[in-house]
Amino acid sequence: MIIVEEVQNENQKNEFLEFPAQLHRNDKNYIRPLNKHIEEIFDPQKNKFFKKGECKRFLFKKDGKTVGKVAVFINNNYKQKQPTGGIGFFDCIHDQDTADFIFDHCKNWLQERGMEAMDGPINFGERDKFWGLLIEGFEEPLFGMNYNLPYYKELFESYGFQIYFEQLCFTRPIFAEVSRVFRIAHEKNRRNPAISARPMKKNNLEKFAKDFTAIYNKAWASHGEGKQLDEKKVLKMFITMKPIINEHISWFVYENEKPIAMWINIPDLNQWFKYLNGKFGLFEKLKFLLLKQFKKNEKMVGLVFGIVPEWQKKGIDGYMIWEGTQHLRKHTDFTVTELQWIGDFNPKMIKIAEALDTTVTRKLATYRYLFDRDREFERHQPI
Missing domain, CATH: 3.40.630.30 (Gcn5-related N-acetyltransferase (GNAT))
Structure with a gap:
């Protein structure tokens, strides 16, 4: 049985920060984000998005051990075709049932607040940090970039998430x-x-x-x-x-x-x-x-x-x-420059990146899950 804990006290906050490091303990490419940069996102005094939104963090435990974590939120400035909430800072053991439990929890939380879809993993903030799921190019992440274990892609897609847009990172030797x-x-x-x-x-x-x-x-x-x-x-x-x-x-x-x-x-x-x-x-x-x-x-x-x-x-x-x-x-x-991600919905910027003789060295994906499973799914429109 999985127990859900809302992150409220210092021990829970610390576990929220430490759990990813436990999962990545044997991954030489993992670079741990600074704790302060994570905590600032969940501090209403420091994150302006709390003024027009709501955010909660949760830990998921089984037999006394943490098996997953997530943040789930509503950002009223995030205008979409249907009311869409977000999930982010998702981490989970390699187990689909556990991931499904976490995603169901997020879905229920968002539906209770009038949402009709959820995007993830995204940030309760701007797109320049902690946005998207790494699906190709498992190298050392750039500062502020999400990094995850390869099996996360399977966890998201097996639940029913679909790619809303891909985020392309281009690299070029100086x-x-x-x-x-x-x-x-x-x-x-x-x-x-x-x-x-x-x-x-x-x-x-x-x-x-x-x-x-x-x-x-x-x-x-x-x-x-x-x-x-x-x-x-x-x-x-x-x-x-x-x-x-x-x-x-x-x-x-x-x-x-x-x-x-x-x-x-x-x-x-x-x-x-x-x-x-x-x-x-x-x-x-x-x-x-x-x-x-x-x-x-x-x-x-x-x-x-x-x-x-x-x-x-x-x-x-x-x-x-x-x-x-x-x-x-x-x-x-x-000796090398990497362009922070460019959405596949932005062909003009992709063309500029390609003209620089760059190579796509990693891809992230922003996923979307529609709560009405009969509704037609649409990818992000080109700009």
């Missing part, structure tokens, strides 16, 4: 040849005196936050489930990121002083965090600073790429990429 098309585009735009490219600088974050917001809101305004960013919130995010910003790898392009394109990258923090075992107390913070100073990090992660509509299809992508690549080759230790 010193591989850049596409001739991009280099031609670079040369064309380089001759235009109005066009310039600049790396992001820590001492001028207000300007770059303003420029980022302007480009993002223009470039992504027409995308599905899109939204407008607020400049103050972007600046706050940049200030939070300041300790890990590398001034050689994030680039902006301007027409005179008007921002028209951006390419935002950060070092893969997991290359340092993997030595901290999920903790980030005083000792770990000192260790992190030493690692950051003396441990080479050869992997960078592409977070955002955007061009304002009036400059799209004019070779600005090639100009920016080749301008930035030439610079970072000289001034950093990075």
Whole structure:
């Protein structure tokens, strides 16, 4: 018999954090997320999504031992064709009956709150972290990326979940040849005196936050489930990121002083965090600073790429990429870049990634389960 416990006290919170590490104890590629980054998601004081949503965490125990865990939630900003809730932070032993019990529990919890479907595993937050189930490419995960055991795919699909969209991660060696098309585009735009490219600088974050917001809101305004960013919130995010910003790898392009394109990258923090075992107390913070100073990090992660509509299809992508690549080759230790996932519903971004001569090195999947089993299932529409 499986016993359900809502996570409320410190012992239960600790078990929620420790259980995945137990499952992955023999997996050399597992990198444990920092406990603080998990706990912040479930703290109403730190996660804005509690203002318009509800979230609960549960442990599942059998014979006194934890056999699974999950978070189940409603985010009222998550607009879908039918009211759709979410599940995330799912972990389970290799047993379909146990997984089915967990999924049934989530389904019942969501139905009681008027939901008609559930997506998972997703985050009670933005899509940039802890989103999707790894189905191909079981290598060391990037910072903020979900990582799971291969049998999870079977657990989800045997229950009846279907892929709503795939999340593709593209990798490219830094010193591989850049596409001739991009280099031609670079040369064309380089001759235009109005066009310039600049790396992001820590001492001028207000300007770059303003420029980022302007480009993002223009470039992504027409995308599905899109939204407008607020400049103050972007600046706050940049200030939070300041300790890990590398001034050689994030680039902006301007027409005179008007921002028209951006390419935002950060070092893969997991290359340092993997030595901290999920903790980030005083000792770990000192260790992190030493690692950051003396441990080479050869992997960078592409977070955002955007061009304002009036400059799209004019070779600005090639100009920016080749301008930035030439610079970072000289001034950093990075040997590989991986683009944070691109949804298969976004053919424009996939085309840009492919033009960079990248290779798909891992896939994640966002699954959906319709509670009405007679209802026709629809995948995410292209944007």
